[in-house]
Amino acid sequence: MHLSLVIPCYNESENVQPMHDAVAAAFAGCGFDYELVFVDDGSVDDTYLRLKALHETSAQNIRVVSFSRNFGKESAIYAGLQHAAGDYVTIIDADLQQPPALALEMARFLDEHEETDCVAAFQERRHEGKGTVFLKNMFYKLINRVTEIKFVPGASDFRTMRRPMIEAVLALGEDNRFSKGIFSWVGFQTHYIPYQAAERNAGRSKWNTLKLFQYALTGIVSFTTMPLRLAAFAGVASALLALIYMIVVVVQKLVFDIAVPGYATLVGLILLLGGIQLFCLGIVGEYLAKTYVESKRRPIYVARRVLEPQQKKI
Ligand code: UDP
Ligand code: MG
Numbered sequence: 261m262h263l264s265l266v267i268p269c270y271n272e273s274e275n276v277q278p279m280h281d282a283v284a285a286a287f288a289g290c291g292f293d294y295e296l297v298f299v300d301d302g303s304v305d306d307t308y309l310r311l312k313a314l315h316e317t318s319a320q321n322i323r324v325v326s327f328s329r330n331f332g333k334e335s336a337i338y339a340g341l342q343h344a345a346g347d348y349v350t351i352i353d354a355d356l357q358q359p360p361a362l363a364l365e366m367a368r369f370l371d372e373h374e375e376t377d378c379v380a381a382f383q384e385r386r387h388e389g390k391g392t393v394f395l396k397n398m399f400y401k402l403i404n405r406v407t408e409i410k411f412v413p414g415a416s417d418f419r420t421m422r423r424p425m426i427e428a429v430l431a432l433g434e435d436n437r438f439s440k441g442i443f444s445w446v447g448f449q450t451h452y453i454p455y456q457a458a459e460r461n462a463g464r465s466k467w468n469t470l471k472l473f474q475y476a477l478t479g480i481v482s483f484t485t486m487p488l489r490l491a492a493f494a495g496v497a498s499a500l501l502a503l504i505y506m507i508v509v510v511v512q513k514l515v516f517d518i519a520v521p522g523y524a525t526l527v528g529l530i531l532l533l534g535g536i537q538l539f540c541l542g543i544v545g546e547y548l549a550k551t552y553v554e555s556k557r558r559p560i561y562v563a564r565r566v567l568e569p570q571q572k573k574i
Contacts, residue, residue, distance in 0.1 A: 270303055
């Protein structure tokens with residue numbers, strides 16, 4: 261198998277058939293073997309039934325992994341990579357926002373450039389509000405500053421990888437998966453190509469601001485322990501300030517005999533230090549929680565059904 265297309269699907273019943281047809285159209289006469297690996301991420305609509313029907317009737321090689329519940333896109337990608345048989349694997353969304361023709365272009369690029377391990381697409385312009393764009397830019401600035409790996413703004417999961425890179429990604433079996441970080445952590449030579457995301461074919465995006473925020477937090481906690489160090493710095497800094505303040509107060513009292521009014525300062529300081537302490541405790545808690553979840557070593561997903569492709573020559 262030359263290429264596997266991994267397609268995570270969560271409630272994409274309206275998109276499964278169009279996606280399948282779009283791939284068939286784009287790959288017609290491509291001259292190599294390919295398969296579609298649909299991962300049904302515990303959809304509550306009839307996505308699985310449609311995939312099953314496709315598996316039976318399609319002229320293309322179709323593989324289906326169906327989860328026992330919704331585990332999230334990151335888990336779906338992991339399962340797809342695990343089941344993909346291709347020398348190359350492309351991760352592509354089910355909603356037709358990412359053109360299948362570009363996946364073919366990526367595979368051709370890898371064919372022609374032996375030294376490149378991965379071709380990743382990044383969005384040049386996005387149909388997003390100013391607030392979201394600002395927050396995303398802030399996130400990239402922050403995470404690039406505090407981690408040793410490089411995050412490329414706008415780069416998505418839409419990419420084609422060679423087998424060695426796929427194996428490397430699979431070797432990272434962590435539960436808190438942050439693909440952007442994982443792809444850059446494993447390294448390899450990545451070539452970036454710009455693309456324009458289309459409008460979603462049918463259905464709604466599964467992301468909202470809260471989910472994005474949590475995802476960003478996972479990214480930071482998974483790839484840097486800098487916040488823990490910041491907490492320690494904050495502690496040292498506030499202790500130093502307190503020391504200086506105490507010296508000032510003692511000098512005021514003993515040398516200049518100034519009565520030091522205590523109440524307001526005291527309340528202010530207690531509130532400030534209490535706040536800093538709780539904030540630092542929160543940071544420690546965040547890491548502890550992640551460690552707790554990881555220490556359970558639960559599987560990244562649970563498959564309910566796996567449909568193997570009936571080998572077809574295309
Ligand atoms: N997806 C998934 N599991 C989830 C959420 C999303 O497999 O829990 C899939 C979804 O079906 C789609 C892809 O991930 O194929 C991208 O999702 P979406 O279009 O909602 O994200 P956006 O394009 O808005 O970033
Ligand atoms: Mg989408």
